[in-house]
Amino acid sequence: MNELDALVASAQDSFAQAHTAADLENAKARFLGKSGQLTELMKGLGKLSVDEKKTRGAAINVAKQAVEQALQARRQALADAELAVQLQAEALDVTLPGRPRAVAGGLHPVLRAWERIEAIFGSMGFAVGDGPEIENDWFNFTALNNPPNHPARSMQDTFYVDLNDEQGLPYCLRTHTSPMQIRFATAHAKRHAEALARGEMHEVRVIVPGRTYRVDNDATHSPMFHQVEGLWLGENVSFKDLKVTYLNFCKAFFETDDLKLRFRPSYFPFTEPSAEIDIQFQSGPLAGKWLEVSGSGQVHPTVVRNMGLDPERFVGFAFGSGIDRLAMLRYGVNDLRLFFDGDVRFLSQFK
Structure with missing residues (x-):
């Protein structure tokens, strides 16, 4: 070599x-x-x-x-x-079963309550209405027997928009879903007239869930909150129908027959007589306590007249309930602000 x-x-x-x-x-x-x-x-x-x-x-x-x-x-x-x-x-065994991805989101508890309310009242024959969140003075106040300078307006201090309506009054963020009482009834005025011409009665039976706004903020109040309005007008609709309807709703919503309901005298400009609705659970962590869940009353004749209907023929009741309040009671939440903080640890409990 x-x-x-x-x-x-x-x-x-x-x-x-x-x-x-x-x-x-x-x-x-x-x-x-x-x-x-x-x-x-x-x-x-x-x-x-x-x-x-x-x-x-x-x-x-x-x-x-x-x-x-x-x-x-x-x-x-x-x-x-x-x-x-x-x-x-980095070996990968392709014969192993796949790993399912966790569901990242779910319905918000308030939306769960909202959908549940629609389903329950829908089963009782109520239509579901929807209306604007920016309202003029007529629909939000005056048509509901709450004219300008009326002291009851101070009960619903609200947010105003820098824009005036035809009467020169500023638009506002609606303080309740009650304006839809007027909007819904007038939208069906032709149907009411045709039914009356035939000697029949076309009832107004509707709920209106939606966002509302008031200048208020603490553990049980929020500047923006959710409300469901209920309206039933007919020829012989009475407080008895209101009690039966709302009691059946509460039993279905809370999934229990073990509760009581009572009316407590109150005041609202758009109903007369008016009452707060309280419920009492007979068992569970809230047993024995009366809890306010809704305002209600017989629709005021002036309001019926502003709907374009005859208050001598159309009588009935209206109620307004806080969806957030109902959700708090159903899910045992003691602070309304938890619904709006966006804390995933809290919201993930409702998946």
Whole structure:
């Protein structure tokens, strides 16, 4: 074995013993670096004659190519080994069952209560109405027997919009869903007239859930809150119907027959007589306590007249309940602000 064959064999052996990329680069430097053995042999060609340079240079180039091939082969072997280790560490068993993704969201508790209310009253024959949240003075106050400068307006301090209606009064964010009493009845005025012409009675039976606004903010009040308005007008609709209707609603909403209902005298400009509705659970954490859940009363004749109906023929009741309040009682929440804080820890309980 001549000198060049021995050098190639030595390089191949050194490369084979390199187990990391750094070791391999150190071994390469001994043979192909600036001071490497093959580099030094190339430098020595200058001392030879022309004929000797050709012969010696060709032999050195063959040896250099063999060393470079051995170096490249070892580099590839180390890369393949590193990839194999990585693949083994990150191995994925495709035969395993998939991991289901957790459901990220769910219905907000207030919306759950909202939908439940619609379903229960829908089963009792009530239509569901919807109206604007920015109202003019007529629908929000005056048509509901609450004219300008009436002291009852102070009970519903609200937010006004920098825009006036046809009477020159500012629009406001509605303080209740009661304006829909007027809007819904007048929208069906033609149907009422046609029914009366036939000697029949077309009843008004509707609930209106929606957002409302008042200047109020504490643990049990919010500047924006949700209310559901109920209205039933007909020929012989009385307080008895109101009590039966609302009691049946409460039993269905709270999923219990073990509760009582009472009327407590109150005042609202759009009903006469008026009453607060209280309920009392007979068992559970709230047992024995009377809880206010709604305002109600017989619709005032002036309000019926503002609907375009004859108050001598159309009588009935209206009520207004806080959806947030009902949700608090149903889910045992003691602070209204929790519904609007957006705390995922709280809301995730209702998925």
